[in-house]
Structures are given as C-alpha cells and as structure tokens.
Amino acid sequence: MAREQVFNFSAGPSVLPLPALERAKRDLLDYGGCGMSVMEMSHRSPMFQEIFDSTKAKLKAALSVPDTHEILFLQGGATLQFAAIPMNLLEGGAADYAVTGNFSGKAAKEARKYGTVNIAADTSDTGHDRIPRQDELRLSADAKYFYYCANNTIYGTEWQYVPETKAPPVCDMSSDILSKPVDVSRYGLIYAGAQKNMAPAGLTVVIVDRSLLGRELPVTPEIMSYQTLVKTDSMLNTPPCWCIYMLGLVLDWLKEQGGVQGMERIKRERAAKVYDYLDNSALFTAHARPGSRSDMNVTFRTGSAELDAEFVKGAAARGLVNVKGHRIAGGMRASLYNAMPMEGVDALIAYMKEFEVQHHV
Amino acid sequence: MAREQVFNFSAGPSVLPLPALERAKRDLLDYGGCGMSVMEMSHRSPMFQEIFDSTKAKLKAALSVPDTHEILFLQGGATLQFAAIPMNLLEGGAADYAVTGNFSGKAAKEARKYGTVNIAADTSDTGHDRIPRQDELRLSADAKYFYYCANNTIYGTEWQYVPETKAPPVCDMSSDILSKPVDVSRYGLIYAGAQKNMAPAGLTVVIVDRSLLGRELPVTPEIMSYQTLVKTDSMLNTPPCWCIYMLGLVLDWLKEQGGVQGMERIKRERAAKVYDYLDNSALFTAHARPGSRSDMNVTFRTGSAELDAEFVKGAAARGLVNVKGHRIAGGMRASLYNAMPMEGVDALIAYMKEFEVQHHV
Numbered sequence: 001m002a003r004e005q006v007f008n009f010s011a012g013p014s015v016l017p018l019p020a021l022e023r024a025k026r027d028l029l030d031y032g033g034c035g036m037s038v039m040e041m042s043h044r045s046p047m048f049q050e051i052f053d054s055t056k057a058k059l060k061a062a063l064s065v066p067d068t069h070e071i072l073f074l075q076g077g078a079t080l081q082f083a084a085i086p087m088n089l090l091e092g093g094a095a096d097y098a099v100t101g102n103f104s105g106k107a108a109k110e111a112r113k114y115g116t117v118n119i120a121a122d123t124s125d126t127g128h129d130r131i132p133r134q135d136e137l138r139l140s141a142d143a144k145y146f147y148y149c150a151n152n153t154i155y156g157t158e159w160q161y162v163p164e165t166k167a168p169p170v171c172d173m174s175s176d177i178l179s180k181p182v183d184v185s186r187y188g189l190i191y192a193g194a195q196k197n198m199a200p201a202g203l204t205v206v207i208v209d210r211s212l213l214g215r216e217l218p219v220t221p222e223i224m225s226y227q228t229l230v231k232t233d234s235m236l237n238t239p240p241c242w243c244i245y246m247l248g249l250v251l252d253w254l255k256e257q258g259g260v261q262g263m264e265r266i267k268r269e270r271a272a273k274v275y276d277y278l279d280n281s282a283l284f285t286a287h288a289r290p291g292s293r294s295d296m297n298v299t300f301r302t303g304s305a306e307l308d309a310e311f312v313k314g315a316a317a318r319g320l321v322n323v324k325g326h327r328i329a330g331g332m333r334a335s336l337y338n339a340m341p342m343e344g345v346d347a348l349i350a351y352m353k354e355f356e357v358q359h360h361v
Numbered sequence: 362m363a364r365e366q367v368f369n370f371s372a373g374p375s376v377l378p379l380p381a382l383e384r385a386k387r388d389l390l391d392y393g394g395c396g397m398s399v400m401e402m403s404h405r406s407p408m409f410q411e412i413f414d415s416t417k418a419k420l421k422a423a424l425s426v427p428d429t430h431e432i433l434f435l436q437g438g439a440t441l442q443f444a445a446i447p448m449n450l451l452e453g454g455a456a457d458y459a460v461t462g463n464f465s466g467k468a469a470k471e472a473r474k475y476g477t478v479n480i481a482a483d484t485s486d487t488g489h490d491r492i493p494r495q496d497e498l499r500l501s502a503d504a505k506y507f508y509y510c511a512n513n514t515i516y517g518t519e520w521q522y523v524p525e526t527k528a529p530p531v532c533d534m535s536s537d538i539l540s541k542p543v544d545v546s547r548y549g550l551i552y553a554g555a556q557k558n559m560a561p562a563g564l565t566v567v568i569v570d571r572s573l574l575g576r577e578l579p580v581t582p583e584i585m586s587y588q589t590l591v592k593t594d595s596m597l598n599t600p601p602c603w604c605i606y607m608l609g610l611v612l613d614w615l616k617e618q619g620g621v622q623g624m625e626r627i628k629r630e631r632a633a634k635v636y637d638y639l640d641n642s643a644l645f646t647a648h649a650r651p652g653s654r655s656d657m658n659v660t661f662r663t664g665s666a667e668l669d670a671e672f673v674k675g676a677a678a679r680g681l682v683n684v685k686g687h688r689i690a691g692g693m694r695a696s697l698y699n700a701m702p703m704e705g706v707d708a709l710i711a712y713m714k715e716f717e718v719q720h721h722v
Contacts, residue, residue, distance in 0.1 A: 006396030010403040013602060018390075021398050025389040029382055035367030035680065037382050039561035039607070042371040042683055075436040075563060076584060079598040083582030113580055195599055200400035202436060202563040202601035219474055219580045221444030223437060237440040238556055240563035241374060242603060246400070319396065322403055 007344030010322035011153050011297060013195040015339040020249035038245045043238050055248035062251055062259055065207055066185045072206040073234045073244050078174050078193045082110035085170055087220040089145050089212055090115035096143040101128045101152030128155040130292040134164060143167040145188050151176035154326040156299030157292045162186055176296050179338060180264035188212050194243055197338045199250055203243035263338050270336045270345045271295035277349050283356040301331030308332060311355055320348055368705030371683035372514050372658060374556040376700040381610035399606045404599050416609035423612055423620055426568055427546045433567040434595045434605050439535050439554045443471035446531055448581040450506050450573055451476035457504040462489045462513030489516040491653040495525060504528040506549050512537035515687040517660030518653045523547055537657050540699060541625035549573050555604055558699045560611055564604035624699050631697045631706045632656035638710050644717040662692030672716055681709055
C-alpha cells in the first residue's frame with residue numbers, strides 16, 4: 001500500500017490521482033536527471049519551457065480547445081477573476097449574471113465596481129437548490145457577456161445545459177472542468193481554479209476567445225490584462241511552476257482514463273449511485289432538485305444537526321474524510337471529483353446504509 | 362548521493378535547501394500518516410491550518426516581525442503588488458519611487474495608473490550599476506510612501522542602508538529577504554516573491570503595518586485589499602498551500618543554519634570570494650560598483666559577447682548551471698541565494714580561474 005487508505009471527499013483542494021502524486025514523488029529531487037527539482041527550475045529555462053508547453057498542449061487536447069481561444073496559466077484563484085473579467089470585458093458597460101450560489105453571487109458583487117450588473121437569475125429564494133431554466137433567464141440587450149458558474153460547489157447544483165445567450169457566455173468551471181466534454185467554441189471565456197479536478201491550489205486556468213482581447217479598463221493591473229498575458233504566454237512574471245507541472249501529470253493520468261469522455265462516464269456512475277441511494281433513503285435527503293444536481297458535489301442531510309454531526313464524525317473514523325457540508329449550507333457534502341475512486345463511493349454508501357439502519361426511527 | 366550534482370545559479374526560481382526537498386519528498390503521498398498529500402488537503406482543515414499557522418509563526422520569528430505588522434501569504438507575484446501597493450496606499454495621491462533597476466521601474470510605471478509618481482532617484486544613466494546615496498534621494502513632502510527595491514536581481518546591486526524618509530518605506534525584498542536581519546518596524550510594507558530565498562514560485566509574502574490598512578481605492582479588487590486579506594488571515598480564497606508548506610520546511614532549515622544572522626555571515630563570505638576574485642581578474646569585471654554590490658546576484662562580464670557565451674557553455678558542461686546574465690543586462694550572473702552551498706561558489710571560482718588562464722591574452 002502506497003499510503004494510509006483514506007477517501008478524501010474534500011470540496012477543494014481535493015484528492016489528486018495517486019499515479020500523478022507517485023510520479024511527482026519519484027522525480028521530486030531530480031527531474032529527468034537534471035540535478036534539480038521542478039521547484040528549483042528557472043521558468044525561462046528550456047527544461048521548464050518544455051513542461052509548460054507540453055502541459056498546455058495536453059490541456060488543449062483534453063478539452064479540444066479551438067485555435068480561436070487562448071489558454072492562460074495564472075495565479076490568484078477564481079476570486080481574482082471575479083475582478084479581472086469585468087476589468088477586461090465590461091468596458092464600463094453592463095453584463096448579465098446568473099446567481100445560483102455563493103461564488104456567482106460574489107462575482108456579481110465584484111463586477112459592480114467596474115460597470116452595471118443585471119441579475120439574470122437568482123435562486124437564493126429556494127436555498128440555491130436548483131439551476132434556472134433557459135426560459136427563466138432575464139437577458140438584457142446590451143450585455144457584454146453572460147456570467148454563470150457551471151457547478152455550485154457549496155449547494156451541489158450543476159448546469160445541465162449551456163445557456164443560449166446573445167452575449168458571449170463567461171463561465172466559472174472551477175469545480176467541473178475536465179469532468180465532461182465541453183464545446184469551448186461556444187464560450188467567450190472559461191476559467192477554473194485548479195484545486196478540484198486539475199492540480200494543487202495556486203493555479204488558475206483561463207481560456208479566452210482572442211476576439212475579446214484588448215478591452216481593458218485603464219485601471220486594470222498589467223498582470224490582470226488578458227491581452228498582456230496572452231502576448232507573454234502567461235509569463236509576464238514567474239508562473240506557478242509546480243502547479244503547472246502537476247497539472248501535466250494529472251492530464252497524463254486523465255488521458256489513460258479515456259479523457260473527458262471517460263471522466264464523464266465514471267462521474268455519472270459515481271453520482272448516480274449516491275443520488276439513487278439518497279432518493280430511496282428514509283433518513284437522508286438530497287439538497288439539490290432532480291435536473292439540477294451536481295455530479296461533482298453531492299449535498300445531503302438528515303434533517304437533524306446532531307445526527308449530521310454524528311454522521312460526519314463516524315465517517316472520519318472510517319477514513320471517509322471531509323464529508324462535512326460548507327458552513328453556509330450545513331449538512332453533508334461528498335465531493336466526487338475525477339480522482340475519487342469508485343471504492344470511495346461504495347464505502348460512503350455502505351456507511352450511509354449502516355448509519356440509516358442504526359438511526360432511523 | 363541524493364541526486365545528480367549540479368550547482369544552480371538561477372536568479373529565480375532557484376536552488377532550494379536539499380533537506381527541505383528531501384522532507385517534502387518523504388511526506389509527499391502521506392503527510393503525518395493522514396493518508397493525504399499536503400497538495401490534497403482542504404485549506405480549511407485543521408491539518409492544513411496547523412501548517413499555515415506554524416509557517417507564519419516561523420517567518421515571524423525568523424524576521425522578528427513586530428506585532429504592529431501583519432504577515433500575508435498571497436498569490437500573483439511581485440507584479441501584482443506593483444498594482445496592489447498604490448491601490449491600497451496611494452489614496453490617489455503621490456509617492457516617491459527610487460528606480461534602480463528593471464522591477465522598480467515597472468513598479469513606478471504601474472503606480473502611475475493610480476496616482477502621482479515622483480522619481481526620487483533613477484540610476485539608468487549608468488546602467489543601474491549603483492544604489493543612490495541618501496543625499497541623492499529627491500523626497501517629496503506629500504509622499505504617501507517611499508518605494509524601493511532592496512536588491513536588483515538583474516543588475517546585481519543591493520541597498521546597503523535603509524533610506525531615511527518621512528513617508529513609510531515600501532520595499533520589494535524579493536531577492537534578499539531572509540538573507541540578513543531586517544528591522545521590520547521601520548517599514549510600512551515589505552513584500553517578496555518566494556521563488557528566490559523562500560519557496561517555490563507561486564507564493565508572495567507581504568508584511569504590512571496595520572496602521573496603513575483601510576485606504577483602498579474603490580476600484581481595488583477585493584482579493585487585493587490588504588485590509589480584507591488581514592481580516593481573513595490570507596484565506597479570502599484558497600491560498601497556495603503547497604508553497605506555504607514548502608516555506609515552512611525552508612524555515613526549519615534556515616533556523617538550523619543560525620537564522621538570518623547565520624545567513625548573513627554565509628552570504629558575505631560567499632559574495633566576498635567572488636568579488637575578490639573579480640576585482641583581481643584581468644579578464645572578468647564586476648558590473649556593480651563597490652558599495653552598491655549585491656551579495657545575492659553577482660553580475661560580471663569579460664567584455665566580449667563571444668567569450669561570455671563560451672564561459673556560460675563551459676560552466677554548464679561542469680554542472681554550474683544558469684550563469685547566463687539576464688537578456689537586458691547581458692554578461693553573466695551568479696545568483697548566490699541562501700541555499701547555494703559554498704562548494705558551488707568554490708567550483709565557480711575555480712572554473713573562472715581556469716577560463717581566465719585559457720583566454721587571457
């Protein structure tokens with residue numbers, strides 16, 4: 001056994017593929033016999049440039065990114081993009097935001113500093129337990145872009161369709177990128193923090209339509225200008241080299257698993273097992289409504305805060321760690337990212353069954 | 362031998378202490394028997410919080426940071442701070458900038474987006490081969506802060522004194538932090554990219570006087586507000602967890618070496634050896650003037666571009682890698698950061714002597 005066996009259901013940072021970690025460990029002191037760790041390489045060295053270029057090529061292939069779009073490897077997390085997006089794309093005008101959870105709400109709030117925000121949808125009235133239908137979206141005529149968050153990590157909901165909008169969609173895919181095929185050509189911009197399905201925390205991937213470049217507000221920091229970042233191939237300054245390297249290793253593993261098509265098949269199977277159990281449980285209920293449910297983050301509860309706490313504690317004692325829900329949603333949350341083995345899902349359901357037998361009155 | 366022996370003179374990212382890398386390798390798959398890599402830990406988990414808190418405490422101790430100042434662990438590199446500093450501290454007013462190299466020049470240019478920049482000194486007339494004297498600084502009465510870069514990585518110069526200014530000094534210490542004791546209480550703000558003396562690329566340390574908080578311009582992205590970052594203890598969003606962990610391991614090693622006092626003794630010895638050789642060489646000349654010379658980055662040249670190239674090539678063949686100067690300065694540069702062993706310095710000088718015998722006419 002490579003290590004103590006636990007199943008890590010953390011919503012992010014989260015479980016990484018063991019083969020990628022093993023490869024990183026093997027080469028940690030001495031990458032390819034060069035006498036240096038990847039952590040010690042100049043980002044301008046041919047060796048690191050090769051890692052950078054090949055990682056970008058692997059991501060382009062994995063997501064079938066068309067030549068109209070540029071891939072950027074950045075820092076700062078989704079939260080920096082909440083500002084970078086309106087600074088780069090809003091031109092002081094208006095954009096439509098669908099607020100379906102915590103992070104899209106924060107993005108909308110931040111955008112108001114740089115222009116006008118129209119709320120195209122807001123599902124807070126029902127505790128963000130659903131994704132709005134296409135015909136519910138209030139789209140404005142002059143929107144520079146339509147913003148949404150593909151998967152709501154905290155509430156466990158996920159868009160099952162790509163919204164039809166006149167304005168280019170801008171999408172936060174932090175928690176479901178690489179879990180299924182995506183038609184990148186339909187998007188103005190896609191971005192994702194790496195720490196769920198891609199790499200350790202510290203890397204943010206942005207995929208942007210080149211035709212949207214060059215519209216920065218004058219107050220935009222140079223390091224946040226997409227145009228500058230494209231021109232310098234994400235190296236206006238030193239990039240987060242280790243995280244980029246790790247992403248390359250994760251993408252090698254992803255390819256061996258059948259790529260995003262393979263991931264989609266597996267994630268459906270994983271999530272269906274848990275939701276099927278929840279829908280037939282007399283103790284547990286799923287938070288998200290059918291049709292809006294996330295395959296990445298399954299949120300559920302017993303209805304009793306004490307029982308929830310007992311469940312979380314008992315799970316941890318069995319090596320099922322980080323199943324506690326986010327503090328603003330409560331209950332439980334099982335994050336089933338790409339690297340979660342099916343054994344982890346089976347172990348979780350087995351424990352839920354056992355817990356239900358013990359506690360159902 | 363733990364790995365192929367090379368001496369890595371890269372200006373950053375750069376050599377890290379081998380014991381820190383070995384520790385990271387040992388625990389890569391399974392930190393403390395928890396069954397997870399540090400790369401997989403939720404940043405909100407008690408395990409990671411302990412790593413975060415202890416790293417911060419170690420840095421506070423290593424630099425004797427007074428309680429008046431807050432330590433932040435951020436992303437985005439020095440380049441993001443070029444904008445964050447004026448956004449947070451300029452209040453639309455004026456600041457004094459000493460331009461002694463490439464990065465202070467870039468910082469001054471960026472600050473002009475947010476207020477008035479007075480150039481307190483500019484050493485470009487002599488190829489940035491010196492640091493201005495205190496009496497040369499043109500200080501303005503209304504400056505919100507005085508900005509300088511403690512060590513100029515590209516040109517190999519380093520401030521040997523802390524400027525006396527009415528306005529609080531704001532200092533980029535990216536390439537000499539942790540190499541000597543610093544009286545943090547004299548500074549309004551100190552910041553440093555980690556990838557030279559601290560950790561892998563992807564972490565930026567900011568140390569800010571609490572009395573300067575709360576002056577952000579309205580256009581400041583929330584993730585760049587020092588006040589918000591202090592309130593959330595650098596966790597408004599997911600921090601660069603792996604780099605923070607690595608910084609903790611580097612600080613353990615630093616302590617064993619006698620802390621910043623020990624580092625100062627060693628760096629003086631390292632640099633003195635190289636400068637003594639250069640000052641007595643008939644072939645090589647040092648770029649920086651005596652009194653302004655950096656102990657971290659020694660810049661030198663033969664006077665012939667062909668000979669410089671031959672030197673760099675021959676050095677690499679002997680395992681003395683990354684001694685090529687920055688493209689805008691030319692010549693050679695040997696970066697002698699904390700983790701550079703004395704054997705590396707001796708091997709470099711031995712090769713310089715040999716090269717001089719072969720090529721001096």
